[in-house]
Amino acid sequence: MPRRSRRAGKGSITSYATKAGTRWRYQLWVPIDPEHPDDGLRQTGKGGFKTAAEADDALTKAKNEAAAGLRSDSSKIALGPYARTWLDGRRIANTTREQYARHLDLHIVPHLGDLPIRSITAARIAKFYRDLEAGGLSASTVRKVGVTLAQILDAAVSDRHVLTNRARDKRAEPPTRKHVEAEAGDFEAWTAEQLGAFLAWDRDVYADELHPLWHLLASTGMRRGEALALRWVDVDLTEGSVNIRRALDSSQTGKGSVKGTKTGRNRVVEIDAGTVEVLRSHRATRGSLSLGLARGEALVFGNGAGEPRNVRSVSNSVWDAFRKARF
Template structure:
């Protein structure tokens, strides 16, 4: 075997004999982590080339893709340049693209964009993630505060996709985000930071809906359908009359109205498939069917166009979907108005100058908590988690069990009591 010596750091090209004839291999040693000299080096070998020139070409590719110094000498593109190019080549749903661009613009490019791609090392990523966790928020009111572990994990996943594309383009030989030393937030940390859910009790649901109907709240039917179906906000807004099967007493969840916020293209509404990507059918009780029929008659009294199969059940008067965030704010206002009415009634019952009993006030919750209320009440009634998963449209039952784990101990106790009654 013969060896052609090269300058230090350039590696070597070796010739060796096989049954098929002479072949050449390129061999070098490179730092495991350029930012951490103590991490040592690793041996890189590429063989099977029929000519020395082919081996040398592969050697240059390896050195260019891994050596920061060499990359800079050759005027390598920055990570920010690559991010722009990578995003431009994607063909995904517009809301997904808007989310990717936002994460890149706020949490990736500012800190990492000026680096050459080989300089985006596991150590660099780990440091970046810790900085985001400490003060990574960029929104108007809380800039500089801690960024949630869930968002940091999304940043990590996106960087991993970008670097995987860089590997495919032969710009680097490894994906730094896949290395254990990148240290993104763990799933355990993400779960620990999840906000608590605040479902209403059945009496609180009844009190709110009774007030909403009596007060002439124009959104009463929407709030009732939301809590009775467990549908997501966008799914409620995406319902059309064609989705209601009066014979089978079911409603099909086929679409969702989402708000797309794009720094480049502005804000607009889009209609897309449900979050799971699949349609689902939800069985309705007689009271919910009657409620929807009443609402359809009201819509038809305004305009027959608002009761046609393709009309949105909860659309505006021009038959356009409602703005999701305004819809949520309307719910918040309805809850606050209900609470004020309850306070006034409690004060009147207590009498002038006496403290009112406010324990019966409906708690302040988010619109999404109506979905949690739907699931929690069903679980408390002993409905199978599998049925609830299907109604909510979760991709798998583990999601349902994870979100509503707070109800499971009660179900366990009820199951024990039932068994005891059977065996008594």
């Protein structure tokens, strides 16, 4: 009996009998690992074709994919499980991980998770974005979900599951920046006078314990996590400056943990005389509660026990103040 040839790219078509009639299958020898072709070959294939021509077309497609270096076992890999593995293997900040996880749990997996990665076309992705918008999701959020999906499919290309990233096809483009800006056009930023009026109301009428924080954020533009990570040693009330060296993690899982600034660099910002006085008064108030709360290593905006505040809870507090504001 002649020895069966085992050569990468060599395939065959055979027929077999079923109760429904004759069916056809193809078989193809492919590398066990496309990145290490010397590791040997394995046979892959698929059956159930009604005609030899259908099986032959499928075999040709499989050969082309194998020649391009695609993994032959990728045809059944669904987007959902792959996306979970992708996220688990990433080294990213907790806040970014939470955002990606929300995109997966709420949008990507429910709509696309059961689909094989290879079957996700540009048209299917475009419909996915339209469905999200029709469901009430903002253009800004849909765009962010699109960024997450594109990164997942970038990884799928690198892992040789697909040849191209269909999420980066122009036909599958999520809402553009222009769409996002147009949607946000109904919101108007406060004028300097309106901001000043709010801060005065927040201090004098609302008697907000976090007023010094809002004042500092408004006068410097620093990020909330950066302000909440400030220690008194970072604040120079004589020279009128603040050294921003760290930030609090704003994720739920990272509550109270400190990380570097978003840019990874320290920076010094100047503060005006009014802000200096607000912080000087705030330090005196903290010191009257406990001397330890006013020492150099104490958090400027810690809670009553001197511990880090939850970043999201602080954000909720200012929104509460906005809703109650009367000025």
